[in-house]
Amino acid sequence: MHELLRRGDKYVDAEEAYLITKDMKDRKEPESNKRKTRDESEPLDNKGKQKINHLRQITDEEAQQLVNGLSWSFYDSSCPQLKSIVRNRLQNVFQDDIGQAAGLLRLHFHDCFVQGCDGSVLLDGSASGPGEQAAPPNLSLRAQAFRIINDLRRRVHERCGRVVSCADITAIAARDAVFLSGGPDFDVPLGRKDGLNFATINETLANLPPPTSNTSALLTALAAKNFDATDVVALSGGHTIGLGHCPSFTNRLYPTQDPTMDKTFANNLKAVCPVANSTNTTVLDIRSPNTFDNKYYVDLLNRQGLFTSDQDLYTDGRTRSIVTSFAINQTLFYEKFVIAMIKMSQLSVLTGTQGEIRANCSVRNSDNLSLSSIVEEEKGSWSAF
Numbered sequence: 001m002h003e004l005l006r007r008g009d010k011y012v013d014a015e016e017a018y019l020i021t022k023d024m025k026d027r028k029e030p031e032s033n034k035r036k037t038r039d040e041s042e043p044l045d046n047k048g049k050q051k052i053n054h055l056r057q058i059t060d061e062e063a064q065q066l067v068n069g070l071s072w073s074f075y076d077s078s079c080p081q082l083k084s085i086v087r088n089r090l091q092n093v094f095q096d097d098i099g100q101a102a103g104l105l106r107l108h109f110h111d112c113f114v115q116g117c118d119g120s121v122l123l124d125g126s127a128s129g130p131g132e133q134a135a136p137p138n139l140s141l142r143a144q145a146f147r148i149i150n151d152l153r154r155r156v157h158e159r160c161g162r163v164v165s166c167a168d169i170t171a172i173a174a175r176d177a178v179f180l181s182g183g184p185d186f187d188v189p190l191g192r193k194d195g196l197n198f199a200t201i202n203e204t205l206a207n208l209p210p211p212t213s214n215t216s217a218l219l220t221a222l223a224a225k226n227f228d229a230t231d232v233v234a235l236s237g238g239h240t241i242g243l244g245h246c247p248s249f250t251n252r253l254y255p256t257q258d259p260t261m262d263k264t265f266a267n268n269l270k271a272v273c274p275v276a277n278s279t280n281t282t283v284l285d286i287r288s289p290n291t292f293d294n295k296y297y298v299d300l301l302n303r304q305g306l307f308t309s310d311q312d313l314y315t316d317g318r319t320r321s322i323v324t325s326f327a328i329n330q331t332l333f334y335e336k337f338v339i340a341m342i343k344m345s346q347l348s349v350l351t352g353t354q355g356e357i358r359a360n361c362s363v364r365n366s367d368n369l370s371l372s373s374i375v376e377e378e379k380g381s382w383s384a385f
Protein backbone atom coordinates (compact mmCIF):
# COMPACT_ATOMS: atom_id res chain seq x y z
CA MET A 1 0.00 0.00 0.00
CA HIS A 2 1.24 3.47 -0.84
CA GLU A 3 1.27 6.18 1.79
CA LEU A 4 -1.63 8.62 1.29
CA LEU A 5 -0.84 12.34 1.17
CA ARG A 6 -3.17 15.31 0.97
CA ARG A 7 -2.74 17.46 -2.13
CA GLY A 8 -5.11 20.36 -2.59
CA ASP A 9 -8.64 19.04 -2.37
CA LYS A 10 -7.86 15.36 -2.84
CA TYR A 11 -5.86 12.49 -1.49
CA VAL A 12 -3.16 11.01 -3.63
CA ASP A 13 -0.67 8.29 -2.86
CA ALA A 14 2.98 9.13 -2.41
CA GLU A 15 3.85 8.05 -5.91
CA GLU A 16 1.16 10.23 -7.45
CA ALA A 17 2.21 13.18 -5.29
CA TYR A 18 5.72 12.77 -6.61
CA LEU A 19 4.44 12.74 -10.17
CA ILE A 20 2.17 15.73 -9.72
CA THR A 21 5.01 17.73 -8.13
CA LYS A 22 7.40 16.62 -10.82
CA ASP A 23 4.85 17.57 -13.46
CA MET A 24 4.56 21.08 -12.05
CA LYS A 25 8.35 21.39 -12.14
CA ASP A 26 8.39 20.09 -15.71
CA ARG A 27 5.87 22.72 -16.62
CA LYS A 28 8.22 25.42 -15.38
CA GLU A 29 10.92 24.04 -17.65
CA PRO A 30 10.81 26.82 -20.19
CA GLU A 31 11.75 26.37 -23.81
CA SER A 32 11.74 22.63 -24.48
CA ASN A 33 8.07 22.29 -23.60
CA LYS A 34 6.94 25.56 -25.07
CA ARG A 35 8.48 24.94 -28.47
CA LYS A 36 5.78 23.91 -30.89
CA THR A 37 7.95 21.84 -33.16
CA ARG A 38 11.53 20.68 -33.07
CA ASP A 39 13.98 22.37 -35.38
CA GLU A 40 16.00 19.68 -37.13
CA SER A 41 18.95 21.99 -37.63
CA GLU A 42 19.15 22.57 -33.89
CA PRO A 43 21.97 20.61 -32.19
CA LEU A 44 20.63 18.03 -29.75
CA ASP A 45 21.94 18.11 -26.20
CA ASN A 46 23.75 15.06 -24.81
CA LYS A 47 20.60 13.68 -23.28
CA GLY A 48 18.75 14.02 -26.57
CA LYS A 49 21.54 12.32 -28.48
CA GLN A 50 21.63 9.39 -26.10
CA LYS A 51 17.88 9.01 -26.38
CA ILE A 52 17.91 8.94 -30.17
CA ASN A 53 20.90 6.55 -30.33
CA HIS A 54 19.22 4.24 -27.89
CA LEU A 55 16.07 4.19 -30.00
CA ARG A 56 18.06 3.52 -33.14
CA GLN A 57 19.52 0.43 -31.45
CA ILE A 58 16.06 -0.88 -30.65
CA THR A 59 14.99 -0.22 -34.19
CA ASP A 60 17.94 -2.24 -35.49
CA GLU A 61 17.01 -5.17 -33.28
CA GLU A 62 13.49 -4.93 -34.57
CA ALA A 63 14.91 -5.17 -38.10
CA GLN A 64 15.07 -8.93 -37.73
CA GLN A 65 11.32 -8.93 -37.41
CA LEU A 66 10.51 -7.04 -40.61
CA VAL A 67 7.79 -8.61 -42.68
CA ASN A 68 8.82 -9.91 -46.10
CA GLY A 69 9.05 -7.18 -48.71
CA LEU A 70 9.65 -4.25 -46.35
CA SER A 71 13.07 -2.78 -45.71
CA TRP A 72 14.71 0.16 -43.92
CA SER A 73 16.34 1.35 -47.14
CA PHE A 74 13.56 0.72 -49.66
CA TYR A 75 13.69 4.09 -51.46
CA ASP A 76 17.35 4.88 -50.84
CA SER A 77 18.16 4.68 -54.54
CA SER A 78 14.73 5.31 -56.15
CA CYS A 79 13.85 8.37 -54.04
CA PRO A 80 16.72 9.40 -51.76
CA GLN A 81 15.03 12.75 -50.97
CA LEU A 82 11.80 11.12 -49.73
CA LYS A 83 12.33 11.49 -45.99
CA SER A 84 13.62 15.06 -46.18
CA ILE A 85 10.77 16.16 -48.48
CA VAL A 86 8.21 14.85 -45.99
CA ARG A 87 9.95 16.12 -42.87
CA ASN A 88 10.67 19.59 -44.21
CA ARG A 89 7.15 20.04 -45.47
CA LEU A 90 5.57 18.81 -42.22
CA GLN A 91 7.80 21.08 -40.21
CA ASN A 92 6.19 24.01 -42.03
CA VAL A 93 2.69 22.57 -41.75
CA PHE A 94 3.04 22.04 -37.98
CA GLN A 95 4.51 25.50 -37.45
CA ASP A 96 1.16 26.83 -38.68
CA ASP A 97 -0.98 24.27 -36.87
CA ILE A 98 0.53 21.65 -34.57
CA GLY A 99 -2.91 20.00 -34.32
CA GLN A 100 -2.32 18.47 -37.73
CA ALA A 101 0.33 16.20 -36.18
CA ALA A 102 -2.41 14.43 -34.19
CA GLY A 103 -4.55 14.10 -37.29
CA LEU A 104 -1.74 12.40 -39.22
CA LEU A 105 -0.83 10.02 -36.39
CA ARG A 106 -4.45 8.89 -36.05
CA LEU A 107 -4.81 8.50 -39.83
CA HIS A 108 -1.96 5.95 -39.91
CA PHE A 109 -3.53 4.02 -37.02
CA HIS A 110 -6.91 3.91 -38.78
CA ASP A 111 -5.21 2.84 -42.02
CA CYS A 112 -3.28 -0.01 -40.39
CA PHE A 113 -6.03 -1.46 -38.18
CA VAL A 114 -8.50 -1.90 -41.03
CA GLN A 115 -7.28 -4.30 -43.72
CA GLY A 116 -3.63 -3.44 -42.98
CA CYS A 117 -1.45 -0.42 -43.80
CA ASP A 118 -2.52 -0.25 -47.44
CA GLY A 119 -3.74 3.33 -47.74
CA SER A 120 -7.32 2.04 -47.99
CA VAL A 121 -8.60 4.68 -45.55
CA LEU A 122 -7.41 7.32 -48.01
CA LEU A 123 -9.72 6.10 -50.78
CA ASP A 124 -12.88 8.04 -51.48
CA GLY A 125 -15.99 5.90 -51.90
CA SER A 126 -16.65 4.56 -55.38
CA ALA A 127 -19.36 2.92 -57.46
CA SER A 128 -18.83 -0.21 -55.35
CA GLY A 129 -20.11 1.60 -52.24
CA PRO A 130 -19.11 4.04 -49.51
CA GLY A 131 -15.44 4.00 -48.54
CA GLU A 132 -13.91 3.44 -45.10
CA GLN A 133 -14.08 7.20 -44.55
CA ALA A 134 -17.87 6.90 -44.22
CA ALA A 135 -17.59 4.52 -41.24
CA PRO A 136 -18.42 6.25 -37.90
CA PRO A 137 -14.93 6.05 -36.33
CA ASN A 138 -13.46 7.67 -39.45
CA LEU A 139 -15.91 10.57 -39.59
CA SER A 140 -13.78 12.42 -37.04
CA LEU A 141 -10.53 11.99 -38.96
CA ARG A 142 -9.35 15.45 -39.95
CA ALA A 143 -10.19 16.39 -43.56
CA GLN A 144 -6.92 18.30 -43.60
CA ALA A 145 -4.94 15.12 -42.88
CA PHE A 146 -6.10 13.64 -46.19
CA ARG A 147 -5.12 16.83 -48.00
CA ILE A 148 -1.69 16.86 -46.35
CA ILE A 149 -1.02 13.28 -47.50
CA ASN A 150 -2.00 14.09 -51.08
CA ASP A 151 0.13 17.23 -51.01
CA LEU A 152 3.13 15.22 -49.76
CA ARG A 153 2.46 12.60 -52.45
CA ARG A 154 2.47 15.30 -55.13
CA ARG A 155 5.77 16.75 -53.87
CA VAL A 156 7.39 13.31 -53.65
CA HIS A 157 6.13 12.15 -57.06
CA GLU A 158 7.23 15.42 -58.67
CA ARG A 159 10.80 14.73 -57.53
CA CYS A 160 11.04 10.98 -57.86
CA GLY A 161 8.26 9.88 -60.19
CA ARG A 162 5.41 7.62 -59.12
CA VAL A 163 7.56 5.24 -57.06
CA VAL A 164 6.43 5.89 -53.46
CA SER A 165 3.11 4.53 -52.19
CA CYS A 166 0.49 6.55 -50.32
CA ALA A 167 0.61 3.95 -47.53
CA ASP A 168 4.36 4.60 -47.05
CA ILE A 169 3.87 8.38 -47.13
CA THR A 170 1.22 7.99 -44.41
CA ALA A 171 3.60 5.89 -42.28
CA ILE A 172 6.44 8.42 -42.64
CA ALA A 173 4.06 11.31 -41.90
CA ALA A 174 2.91 9.60 -38.69
CA ARG A 175 6.53 9.06 -37.63
CA ASP A 176 7.30 12.73 -38.28
CA ALA A 177 4.15 13.81 -36.44
CA VAL A 178 5.51 12.08 -33.33
CA PHE A 179 9.03 13.47 -33.67
CA LEU A 180 8.08 17.02 -34.64
CA SER A 181 5.71 17.31 -31.69
CA GLY A 182 8.52 16.48 -29.28
CA GLY A 183 8.53 12.66 -29.29
CA PRO A 184 11.16 10.10 -30.24
CA ASP A 185 12.67 9.83 -33.69
CA PHE A 186 12.75 6.41 -35.30
CA ASP A 187 13.03 4.68 -38.64
CA VAL A 188 9.99 3.13 -40.30
CA PRO A 189 10.28 0.12 -42.57
CA LEU A 190 9.17 0.98 -46.13
CA GLY A 191 7.98 -0.77 -49.26
CA ARG A 192 4.21 -0.92 -48.73
CA LYS A 193 1.96 -0.94 -51.76
CA ASP A 194 -1.44 0.74 -51.94
CA GLY A 195 -4.51 -1.46 -51.78
CA LEU A 196 -6.92 -1.81 -54.67
CA ASN A 197 -10.01 -1.98 -52.45
CA PHE A 198 -11.33 -0.43 -49.29
CA ALA A 199 -13.04 -2.27 -46.44
CA THR A 200 -16.79 -2.14 -45.85
CA ILE A 201 -18.26 0.03 -43.13
CA ASN A 202 -18.91 -3.08 -41.00
CA GLU A 203 -15.33 -4.33 -41.38
CA THR A 204 -14.08 -0.88 -40.43
CA LEU A 205 -16.29 -0.81 -37.33
CA ALA A 206 -15.19 -4.31 -36.35
CA ASN A 207 -11.50 -3.39 -36.44
CA LEU A 208 -11.45 -0.02 -34.66
CA PRO A 209 -12.37 -0.41 -30.99
CA PRO A 210 -14.75 2.28 -29.69
CA PRO A 211 -13.63 4.67 -26.92
CA THR A 212 -16.24 3.10 -24.64
CA SER A 213 -14.20 -0.15 -24.62
CA ASN A 214 -12.88 -1.37 -21.30
CA THR A 215 -9.41 -2.87 -20.99
CA SER A 216 -10.68 -6.43 -21.45
CA ALA A 217 -12.23 -5.48 -24.78
CA LEU A 218 -9.07 -3.60 -25.86
CA LEU A 219 -6.73 -6.44 -24.90
CA THR A 220 -8.88 -8.95 -26.80
CA ALA A 221 -9.25 -6.76 -29.88
CA LEU A 222 -5.56 -5.97 -30.07
CA ALA A 223 -4.39 -9.50 -29.22
CA ALA A 224 -6.09 -10.54 -32.47
CA LYS A 225 -3.53 -8.31 -34.20
CA ASN A 226 -0.65 -9.71 -32.13
CA PHE A 227 -0.31 -6.85 -29.67
CA ASP A 228 0.35 -7.63 -26.01
CA ALA A 229 -0.65 -5.56 -22.96
CA THR A 230 2.52 -3.42 -23.14
CA ASP A 231 1.81 -2.63 -26.81
CA VAL A 232 -1.79 -1.71 -25.97
CA VAL A 233 -0.76 0.70 -23.21
CA ALA A 234 2.07 2.15 -25.33
CA LEU A 235 -0.11 2.67 -28.42
CA SER A 236 -2.79 4.33 -26.31
CA GLY A 237 -0.08 6.87 -25.49
CA GLY A 238 -0.83 8.29 -28.96
CA HIS A 239 -3.50 10.15 -27.00
CA THR A 240 -0.81 12.43 -25.59
CA ILE A 241 -1.66 14.78 -28.48
CA GLY A 242 -4.87 15.82 -30.20
CA LEU A 243 -8.56 16.30 -29.61
CA GLY A 244 -11.74 14.35 -28.93
CA HIS A 245 -15.37 15.27 -29.66
CA CYS A 246 -17.98 15.19 -26.87
CA PRO A 247 -19.83 12.06 -28.09
CA SER A 248 -16.58 10.09 -27.67
CA PHE A 249 -16.62 10.54 -23.88
CA THR A 250 -20.02 11.83 -22.69
CA ASN A 251 -20.97 8.23 -21.83
CA ARG A 252 -18.82 8.95 -18.76
CA LEU A 253 -20.75 12.10 -17.80
CA TYR A 254 -24.43 11.40 -18.56
CA PRO A 255 -26.76 10.11 -17.25
CA THR A 256 -24.42 9.19 -14.40
CA GLN A 257 -20.87 10.30 -13.83
CA ASP A 258 -18.14 7.68 -14.08
CA PRO A 259 -16.93 7.26 -10.45
CA THR A 260 -13.36 6.66 -11.66
CA MET A 261 -13.21 10.22 -13.07
CA ASP A 262 -11.70 13.10 -11.09
CA LYS A 263 -14.58 15.34 -9.97
CA THR A 264 -13.13 18.68 -11.07
CA PHE A 265 -12.14 17.19 -14.41
CA ALA A 266 -15.71 15.87 -14.84
CA ASN A 267 -17.21 19.29 -14.07
CA ASN A 268 -14.94 20.94 -16.62
CA LEU A 269 -15.92 18.37 -19.24
CA LYS A 270 -19.60 18.98 -18.50
CA ALA A 271 -19.04 22.66 -19.22
CA VAL A 272 -17.46 21.75 -22.58
CA CYS A 273 -20.24 19.27 -23.37
CA PRO A 274 -23.50 20.59 -21.85
CA VAL A 275 -25.34 17.88 -23.77
CA ALA A 276 -24.09 14.42 -24.67
CA ASN A 277 -24.07 14.95 -28.42
CA SER A 278 -22.50 18.42 -28.40
CA THR A 279 -20.16 19.00 -31.34
CA ASN A 280 -17.50 20.60 -29.11
CA THR A 281 -14.01 19.18 -28.66
CA THR A 282 -11.48 19.02 -25.86
CA VAL A 283 -7.85 18.00 -25.55
CA LEU A 284 -6.93 14.36 -24.93
CA ASP A 285 -4.04 15.22 -22.58
CA ILE A 286 -4.81 18.16 -20.29
CA ARG A 287 -1.21 18.57 -19.12
CA SER A 288 0.55 19.06 -22.46
CA PRO A 289 -1.98 18.65 -25.29
CA ASN A 290 0.41 19.45 -28.13
CA THR A 291 3.55 17.73 -26.93
CA PHE A 292 4.33 14.08 -27.51
CA ASP A 293 5.42 13.18 -23.96
CA ASN A 294 4.37 10.80 -21.16
CA LYS A 295 1.92 13.20 -19.51
CA TYR A 296 -1.04 11.17 -20.82
CA TYR A 297 -0.07 8.50 -18.28
CA VAL A 298 0.23 11.10 -15.50
CA ASP A 299 -3.33 12.13 -16.44
CA LEU A 300 -4.46 8.53 -16.00
CA LEU A 301 -2.85 8.32 -12.54
CA ASN A 302 -4.85 11.43 -11.63
CA ARG A 303 -8.08 9.99 -13.08
CA GLN A 304 -8.09 12.58 -15.82
CA GLY A 305 -8.07 10.25 -18.80
CA LEU A 306 -10.69 11.27 -21.37
CA PHE A 307 -12.09 8.02 -22.75
CA THR A 308 -13.20 4.89 -20.90
CA SER A 309 -10.59 3.05 -23.00
CA ASP A 310 -7.89 5.37 -21.60
CA GLN A 311 -8.86 5.51 -17.91
CA ASP A 312 -9.62 1.82 -17.59
CA LEU A 313 -5.95 1.05 -18.38
CA TYR A 314 -5.21 2.40 -14.91
CA THR A 315 -8.17 0.67 -13.25
CA ASP A 316 -7.43 -2.79 -14.66
CA GLY A 317 -4.86 -4.81 -12.75
CA ARG A 318 -3.31 -6.21 -15.94
CA THR A 319 -2.28 -2.80 -17.27
CA ARG A 320 -2.05 -0.55 -14.19
CA SER A 321 1.63 -1.16 -13.50
CA ILE A 322 2.50 -0.54 -17.16
CA VAL A 323 0.69 2.82 -17.01
CA THR A 324 2.59 3.72 -13.84
CA SER A 325 5.93 2.69 -15.32
CA PHE A 326 5.37 4.96 -18.36
CA ALA A 327 4.21 7.83 -16.11
CA ILE A 328 7.45 7.59 -14.15
CA ASN A 329 9.80 6.91 -17.04
CA GLN A 330 9.31 8.76 -20.34
CA THR A 331 12.27 7.01 -21.98
CA LEU A 332 10.65 3.65 -21.29
CA PHE A 333 7.39 4.90 -22.84
CA TYR A 334 9.25 6.11 -25.94
CA GLU A 335 11.01 2.75 -26.33
CA LYS A 336 7.80 0.74 -26.06
CA PHE A 337 5.87 3.16 -28.23
CA VAL A 338 8.44 2.93 -31.04
CA ILE A 339 8.39 -0.88 -30.90
CA ALA A 340 4.58 -0.96 -31.01
CA MET A 341 4.39 1.63 -33.81
CA ILE A 342 6.85 -0.32 -35.97
CA LYS A 343 4.76 -3.41 -35.32
CA MET A 344 1.54 -1.57 -36.18
CA SER A 345 3.06 -0.13 -39.34
CA GLN A 346 3.60 -3.64 -40.69
CA LEU A 347 0.09 -5.02 -40.17
CA SER A 348 -1.08 -6.97 -43.27
CA VAL A 349 0.97 -4.88 -45.67
CA LEU A 350 0.92 -5.42 -49.43
CA THR A 351 4.41 -5.66 -50.93
CA GLY A 352 6.24 -6.56 -54.15
CA THR A 353 3.82 -7.18 -57.00
CA GLN A 354 0.74 -6.83 -54.80
CA GLY A 355 -1.34 -3.64 -54.96
CA GLU A 356 -0.18 -0.53 -56.78
CA ILE A 357 1.34 2.89 -56.31
CA ARG A 358 -1.50 5.35 -56.57
CA ALA A 359 -1.13 8.50 -58.61
CA ASN A 360 -3.73 10.12 -56.37
CA CYS A 361 -4.05 8.79 -52.81
CA SER A 362 -7.85 9.22 -52.83
CA VAL A 363 -8.52 7.20 -55.98
CA ARG A 364 -7.30 3.82 -57.12
CA ASN A 365 -5.50 3.98 -60.45
CA SER A 366 -8.17 2.04 -62.38
CA ASP A 367 -10.72 4.71 -61.40
CA ASN A 368 -8.34 7.58 -62.06
CA LEU A 369 -9.50 9.09 -65.32
CA SER A 370 -6.65 11.56 -65.47
CA LEU A 371 -3.98 8.98 -64.67
CA SER A 372 -2.43 9.02 -68.15
CA SER A 373 -2.01 12.78 -68.05
CA ILE A 374 -0.67 12.61 -64.47
CA VAL A 375 1.88 10.02 -65.53
CA GLU A 376 2.92 12.21 -68.46
CA GLU A 377 3.26 15.17 -66.08
CA GLU A 378 5.40 13.09 -63.72
CA LYS A 379 7.63 11.88 -66.54
CA GLY A 380 8.14 15.49 -67.64
CA SER A 381 9.19 16.74 -64.24
CA TRP A 382 11.27 13.62 -63.62
CA SER A 383 13.30 14.04 -66.78
CA ALA A 384 14.03 17.62 -65.73
CA PHE A 385 16.46 16.28 -63.05
Ligand code: HEM
Pocket (backbone or CB within 6 Å): 099, 101, 102, 103, 105, 106, 109, 140, 141, 142, 209, 210, 211, 212, 213, 218, 235, 236, 237, 238, 239, 241, 242, 243, 244, 245, 246, 247, 248, 284, 307, 309
Ligand atom coordinates in the same frame (compact mmCIF):
# COMPACT_ATOMS: atom_id res chain seq x y z
C1 HEM B 1 -6.62 1.47 -28.68
C2 HEM B 1 -7.76 1.95 -28.99
C3 HEM B 1 -8.06 3.36 -29.40
C4 HEM B 1 -9.26 3.95 -29.24
C5 HEM B 1 -10.51 3.34 -28.61
C6 HEM B 1 -9.14 5.28 -29.75
C7 HEM B 1 -10.16 6.19 -29.80
C8 HEM B 1 -10.03 7.49 -30.20
C9 HEM B 1 -11.11 8.45 -30.25
C10 HEM B 1 -12.56 8.16 -29.94
C11 HEM B 1 -10.58 9.64 -30.62
C12 HEM B 1 -11.30 10.98 -30.75
C13 HEM B 1 -12.22 11.01 -31.91
C14 HEM B 1 -13.05 12.26 -31.81
O1 HEM B 1 -13.93 12.29 -30.96
O2 HEM B 1 -12.78 13.23 -32.55
C15 HEM B 1 -9.18 9.45 -30.82
C16 HEM B 1 -8.31 10.45 -31.17
C17 HEM B 1 -6.98 10.23 -31.41
N1 HEM B 1 -6.33 9.03 -31.41
FE1 HEM B 1 -7.09 7.27 -30.77
N2 HEM B 1 -7.87 5.48 -30.20
C18 HEM B 1 -7.17 4.32 -30.01
C19 HEM B 1 -5.87 4.10 -30.37
C20 HEM B 1 -5.04 5.04 -30.94
C21 HEM B 1 -3.71 4.76 -31.43
C22 HEM B 1 -3.07 3.39 -31.50
C23 HEM B 1 -3.20 5.94 -31.87
C24 HEM B 1 -1.85 6.22 -32.46
C25 HEM B 1 -0.77 5.58 -32.12
C26 HEM B 1 -4.20 6.95 -31.62
C27 HEM B 1 -4.03 8.29 -31.86
C28 HEM B 1 -5.03 9.24 -31.72
C29 HEM B 1 -4.79 10.66 -31.91
C30 HEM B 1 -3.47 11.33 -32.21
C31 HEM B 1 -6.03 11.28 -31.74
C32 HEM B 1 -6.33 12.78 -31.87
C33 HEM B 1 -6.73 13.04 -33.30
C34 HEM B 1 -6.96 14.49 -33.66
O3 HEM B 1 -6.75 15.37 -32.84
O4 HEM B 1 -7.36 14.71 -34.81
N3 HEM B 1 -5.31 6.36 -31.08
N4 HEM B 1 -8.87 8.14 -30.57
